Amino acid sequence: MKRNLLIxxxxxxxxxxxxxxxxxxxxxxxxxxxADYAGPAIFEKVAERTVPYEIDSVIYQRLEVDVRVxxxxxxxxxxxxxxxxxxxxxxxxxxxxxxxADGLFTLSVLDVTPGLNYCVEVRLTxxxxxxxxxxxxxxxx
Numbered sequence: 614m615k616r617n618l619l620i621x622x623x624x625x626x627x628x629x630x631x632x633x634x635x636x637x638x639x640x641x642x643x644x645x646x647x648a649d650y651a652g653p654a655i656f657e658k659v660a661e662r663t664v665p666y667e668i669d670s671v672i673y674q675r676l677e678v679d680v681r682v683x684x685x686x687x688x689x690x691x692x693x694x695x696x697x698x699x700x701x702x703x704x705x706x707x708x709x710x711x712x713x714a715d716g717l718f719t720l721s722v723l724d725v726t727p728g729l730n731y732c733v734e735v736r737l738t739x740x741x742x743x744x745x746x747x748x749x750x751x752x753x754x
Contacts, residue, residue, distance in 0.1 A: 650745025656735045657681045661751035676722040694738035725753035
């Protein structure tokens with residue numbers, strides 16, 4: 614009788630102790646360093662302007678966009694980078710870490726046409742991988 618009671622108790626404890634809630638992978642999207650991040654916007658456009666620049670005596674226009682990083686969801690120790698790419702217009706650009714010290718940086722889109730809208734994909738980086746981000750758009754003047 615004692616043996617049956619112990620076996621029953623062991624089976625009960627094992628079945629209760631091994632019960633785990635199912636993990637819904639689709640809900641794991643709150644880490645800003647994950648590419649499928651779905652939380653609040655990480656980057657916010659603060660200001661935009663179009664400025665001239667010269668190459669070989671030819672004047673071109675550059676769109677500059679001042680961007681603020683929402684650091685509330687990031688580790689307090691820093692340790693993040695930023696990479697951006699103007700859609701259909703340029704290759705990726707890494708923002709130097711020194712430019713991120715205060716959570717503000719300026720991105721540039723070269724050789725723009727006044728009146729056209731340009732969108733830039735901005736993403737967090739950490740150790741070489743691209744994480745979450747959002748798209749910012751601005752119009753060249």
